[in-house]
Amino acid sequence: MINSEKIAExxxxxxxxxxxxxxxxxxxxxxxxxLSQRFLKFLGEKFSGQGRHYLLASVPILRLxxxxxxxxxxxxxxxxxxxxxxxxxxxALGIILGFAFKDxxxxxxxxxxxxxxxxxxxxxxxxxxxxxxxxxxxxxxxAKIVTPDDTVVTIPHLKMWNGLILxxxxxxxxxxxxxxxxxxxxxxxxxxxxxxxxxxLTSAYLQLQRPIVVVIQEKPHGTHYRIRxxxxxxxxxxxxxxxxxxxxxxxxMELGVEFAPIFxxxxxx
Amino acid sequence: MKNSxxxxxxxxxxxxxxxxxxxxxxxxxxxxxxxxxxxxxILKAEESKESKKSKPLVSKDExxxxxxxxxxxxxxxxxxxxxxxxxxxxxxxxxxxxxATDPFKVVLGPPFIGHGKILTTWARSQNFKLINPxxxxxxxxxxxxxxxxxxxxxxxxxIANLEKLYLRHTKGLALVREIFDGLFAGKMGRGVLGCxxxxxxxxGYVFKGxxxxxxxxxxxxxxxxxxxxxxRISGGAGSRTVFRQMGDGNLVLVxxxxxxxxxQTEPPKSSWIKYMSEYCxxxxxxxxxYLRKSVRKMATEEESKKPKxxxxxxxxxxxxxxxxxxxxxxxxxxxxxxxxxxxxxxxLLIHGGLPAKLLCNLLPFSVxxxxxxxxxxxxxxxxxxxxxxxxxxxxxxxxxxxCLYAEGYPSGL
Numbered sequence: 001m002i003n004s005e006k007i008a009e010x011x012x013x014x015x016x017x018x019x020x021x022x023x024x025x026x027x028x029x030x031x032x033x034x035l036s037q038r039f040l041k042f043l044g045e046k047f048s049g050q051g052r053h054y055l056l057a058s059v060p061i062l063r064l065x066x067x068x069x070x071x072x073x074x075x076x077x078x079x080x081x082x083x084x085x086x087x088x089x090x091x092a093l094g095i096i097l098g099f100a101f102k103d104x105x106x107x108x109x110x111x112x113x114x115x116x117x118x119x120x121x122x123x124x125x126x127x128x129x130x131x132x133x134x135x136x137x138x139x140x141x142x143a144k145i146v147t148p149d150d151t152v153v154t155i156p157h158l159k160m161w162n163g164l165i166l167x168x169x170x171x172x173x174x175x176x177x178x179x180x181x182x183x184x185x186x187x188x189x190x191x192x193x194x195x196x197x198x199x200x201l202t203s204a205y206l207q208l209q210r211p212i213v214v215v216i217q218e219k220p221h222g223t224h225y226r227i228r229x230x231x232x233x234x235x236x237x238x239x240x241x242x243x244x245x246x247x248x249x250x251x252x253m254e255l256g257v258e259f260a261p262i263f264x265x266x267x268x269x
Numbered sequence: 270m271k272n273s274x275x276x277x278x279x280x281x282x283x284x285x286x287x288x289x290x291x292x293x294x295x296x297x298x299x300x301x302x303x304x305x306x307x308x309x310x311i312l313k314a315e316e317s318k319e320s321k322k323s324k325p326l327v328s329k330d331e332x333x334x335x336x337x338x339x340x341x342x343x344x345x346x347x348x349x350x351x352x353x354x355x356x357x358x359x360x361x362x363x364x365x366x367x368x369a370t371d372p373f374k375v376v377l378g379p380p381f382i383g384h385g386k387i388l389t390t391w392a393r394s395q396n397f398k399l400i401n402p403x404x405x406x407x408x409x410x411x412x413x414x415x416x417x418x419x420x421x422x423x424x425x426x427x428i429a430n431l432e433k434l435y436l437r438h439t440k441g442l443a444l445v446r447e448i449f450d451g452l453f454a455g456k457m458g459r460g461v462l463g464c465x466x467x468x469x470x471x472x473g474y475v476f477k478g479x480x481x482x483x484x485x486x487x488x489x490x491x492x493x494x495x496x497x498x499x500x501r502i503s504g505g506a507g508s509r510t511v512f513r514q515m516g517d518g519n520l521v522l523v524x525x526x527x528x529x530x531x532x533q534t535e536p537p538k539s540s541w542i543k544y545m546s547e548y549c550x551x552x553x554x555x556x557x558x559y560l561r562k563s564v565r566k567m568a569t570e571e572e573s574k575k576p577k578x579x580x581x582x583x584x585x586x587x588x589x590x591x592x593x594x595x596x597x598x599x600x601x602x603x604x605x606x607x608x609x610x611x612x613x614x615x616x617l618l619i620h621g622g623l624p625a626k627l628l629c630n631l632l633p634f635s636v637x638x639x640x641x642x643x644x645x646x647x648x649x650x651x652x653x654x655x656x657x658x659x660x661x662x663x664x665x666x667x668x669x670x671x672c673l674y675a676e677g678y679p680s681g682l
Contacts, residue, residue: 048608049675202442207677208678209679
């Protein structure tokens with residue numbers, strides 16, 4: 001049973017000076033968080049390669065560290081941190097949070113677990129519930145991704161508990177891109193494969209150190225070619241796919257290969 | 270004297286395998302300082318001004334720049350015969366062997382070391398057939414009639430610049446692939462191919478799995494660089510002129526003719542040469558460029574618009590003054606440079622320079638965009654144009670190299 005008088009007594013010891021100190025610590029922590037986030041993101045835009053991903057991944061960790069430090073500094077100011085007081089306080093908090101803010105707290109805890117297990121981090125390209133985009137911000141409760149159409153999608157960390165999270169680059173600059181071509185089956189497959197390989201090899205966006213693979217599959221409507229290759233920078237993935245598509249089509253047309261028409265699915269009568 | 274000088278000169282040039290290639294290593298503090306310089310340049314922050322603890326012996330205001338024709342007279346160009354003789358020594362066993370298993374040899378060179386001129390000079394001295402590169406149209410049209418000249422050659426043939434035999438284009442690799450297929454099949458006779466190291470690094474991904482033994486001129490350490498630059502100043506109009514550092518007056522270079530009078534039994538151990546060698550990675554072609562950019566003469570009263578102050582020191586000598594290394598304004602990557610600019614730089618490096626029209630053909634940008642990128646990079650002094658060919662400027666090459674490495678491009682030497 002929680003002693004409500006005991007809880008009230010916790011706050012009696014707080015004076016004006018203590019409140020002022022706590023407010024200053026909160027303000028300082030907020031300012032430090034905002035400045036460090038902006039500065040690290042600014043640096044992340046200036047640099048390329050793997051270093052950029054490390055910089056961006058450090059943003060939420062630094063935020064958590066600042067918040068934790070602020071809490072550690074504030075608690076002794078506002079409360080007598082005795083075992084009895086803490087027990088009473090946590091008990092009260094538990095009831096409030098358990099009923100009123102169940103999902104919110106769940107997301108908060110998931111946010112902390114996210115920083116430890118790192119299923120995604122700033123700079124990663126992830127897909128959650130059909131939404132694909134670059135992780136721009138990891139807050140305490142949510143992650144914000146920006147889709148290729150420049151739409152900001154806010155995803156509660158809660159999704160992590162029982163949803164699938166597809167991560168295309170997982171903290172690295174290596175993000176595989178797939179470019180598809182559909183051709184009528186009557187052609188020299190080896191010639192087409194070699195041509196498409198060279199299309200990728202000669203792309204200005206290509207990351208040379210990663211392999212290029214051309215996958216060929218026969219489908220009912222034609223032959224499906226897939227170029228699997230990596231752009232030098234994950235932010236250029238769409239330009240890379242565009243470049244491969246444009247130059248691939250041009251090269252295939254010069255070979256005299258015909259593209260397979262893709263018919264829309266039949267409408268039910 | 271001349272023979273022994275040539276002998277000493279030739280010993281500077283040693284051709285080694287890729288695994289034995291070693292650049293001068295900078296001390297950790299200088300590496301950190303260079304990184305800080307690059308970082309500050311990206312952030313567009315001002316460089317910290319060194320506190321003036323003591324009055325410099327000669328300040329930059331008291332000096333004036335030398336014009337290009339004077340620089341050409343004072344700092345003489347390299348006699349390509351000397352490195353070509355060193356190359357001949359390195360290839361001697363292979364040339365004389367009748368049982369050699371390699372039908373060809375590859376000789377690499379970092380940009381601006383002059384590997385093309387070295388091989389051309391060597392080929393002419395040995396009466397070997399020098400094969401000129403094909404035109405861009407021949408490469409893109411996959412004109413294999415170009416290969417006939419290899420088959421017709423009875424002696425060793427030489428390609429001085431392999432980087433001119435391909436283009437990074439879907440149709441631009443067939444010709445160079447055909448050449449190497451023919452070489453491995455023994456259909457092309459015996460040959461020596463020279464190549465820019467950045468182009469070779471790219472071609473390594475084209476010929477994936479194939480292994481080649483290559484030769485590279487060893488990078489110059491500080492001692493060799495001092496000797497090399499001393500030779501450059503000893504033969505020309507500056508043969509009676511010492512090179513001193515502006516701030517402290519320390520000797521940087523002493524021409525051979527003045528070595529005795531300066532009691533210099535050994536060349537001076539100049540920190541300027543040491544730092545410059547490390548920064549240029551022991552590349553003599555770039556070192557010459559840095560010396561040319563750093564050297565200044567005492568200004569006349571008319572030039573400085575100040576009365577000439579009598580000097581207490583070094584009054585009995587002709588001296589040219591070298592800007593101290595930490596005061597030398599080196600190019601940096603502008604803060605608004607982006608990945609597309611880096612793409613242009615990389616394309617220029619792997620082809621050893623390109624005309625604008627061909628460059629536009631190899632990049633995924635419109636002609637207008639490509640030209641804008643070229644103008645931006647030229648304004649940043651990272652590239653230059655010579656006879657309609659755009660190339661990375663030798664003075665900017667170290668910073669361009671670092672920039673492309675940071676962007677994740679496979680770098681050459």
